[in-house]
Amino acid sequence: MKILVPVKRVIDYNVKIRVKADSTGVETANVKMSMNPFDEIAVEEAVRLKEKNIATEVVVVSMGNDSVQETIRAALAVGADRGIHISLDDNINSLQAAKLLKKIVEEEKPDLVITGKQAIDDDANQTGQMLAALLGWGQGTFASKLEIADGHATIIREVDGGHMTVKLKLPAVVTTDLRLNEPRYPALPNIMKARSKPITKKMATELGVDLAKRVEVLKVEEPAKRSAGVRIKTVVELVDKLKNEAKVI
């Protein structure tokens, strides 16, 4: 079984982001970039399936300028077999990303696509579902457990009421939630080995997808700040404030 794992390069989750002064976006120059954490979980899950001899090959795909090859290398260093770099200069919307991924799926013919439930930059939470729709495949979103058997994937999904279990016919798309696994750190010898694993570069413009943005970002701003609060000394005082000042209890 072959697994395709789409990953996105984003600002590292530990970095406090800064909105650009001209409100055109978020400062990315000289900022630490990493693999989207949900995608790290997706790579880990795919590699574990390979280690259990369920998967035979793990292919990682990422879109962007040449710097995304570094993100692909990070996935190769934890056990993915090879990478595909879709070369792209501008940002695109999730639908266009899903259409580009569909082209890769048609070429690679994986049995399973695993990706993060959302990227922590635009928080859209769309690409996996859209890819599944375009392919006419089933989808298992927000997975906290994944089991493969008899041509099916059984997935425990994290939903608002608790958990929901669904069974999907393969091929299918699975998106990862936080508790699916804890990604490993790459070992140094594997980082070295990853350097010799192949990455194929493809131009997004040559994949036959209309890349025009259909959602345009007009402005990016800082969120409204809350005014400073007061330090309370005793529980009695707190209860008094809540009852008589804030009037919420």
Next chain:
Amino acid sequence: MSILVVADHDNAKLSKATLNVVSAAAQIGGGTTILVAGKNCAAVAKEAAQVQGVEKVLLADNEVYENFLAENMAALVADLGKNYSHIATAATSTGKDFMPRVAALLDVSQVSEIITVISPDIFRRPIYAGNAIETVQAKDAIKVLTVRQTAFDAATATGGNATIENVSGKGDSGLSQFVSKDAAKADKVELTSARVVVSGGRGLGSKENFALIEKLAAKLGAAIGASRAAVDAGYISNDAQVGQTGKIVAPELYIAVGISGAIQHLAGMKDSKVIVAINKDENSPIFEIANYWLVGDLFEILPELTSLV
């Protein structure tokens, strides 16, 4: 302009989140139709017909919609929705699951988790876990939206008199199959619609100690929340997690106990009206957004607070 709102419900009752989406639809302007898809959910359709500002209710009552599987829901919503200018639903785990699939089937983009309607095609939404807000313009003919429920007031649930029309879809996709779902506790206050939320973090130290949070919540009639650290440590189940990757809440009163205030937690609760933070570390980031904060031992503070409220 015409807006199709896909109802969020449990086959018995309409969720409050749907009322928030109807408000967002009213701000977009134009007639609002609610689609209720489920099994044996005629009662939900009747409820939806009472909501003020709703012109029509479409009822798709079929066992294939019982568990709101995305493959079946999306096929139905895309088929009905192609005749509308906007399709909107609440950004619940169900809405987030099927709505992007609808957008892709219609070959249009989706705008996720809108918090402001500026015009019928311009919306504001949070990015980077709420650390920035972007204003976007949707250029497709059909605008597919998910709505952050805490950002919009609920529409009035009664007084409306919409007509109910039965519709049917394509049936089962055969792609996915429902296996099981955790049974929700009947007495539990729902986190995303609660007036008061009491949340515990790693500071509680154990699952047994988390009972202190439950006692205070019970006294206040509050929902129970938790930080990701508390969930990961196994003090409470994942559905209580408040944060960018968990539930987004905005109650009148949010009490954070033993929670230091990681960015991703703050993103899930910083729009609460009044925030109380209790922590032993006076440098906790959560104090920066709290209206009232108390530095001290939560094992002394919580029992006293529970006895006084």
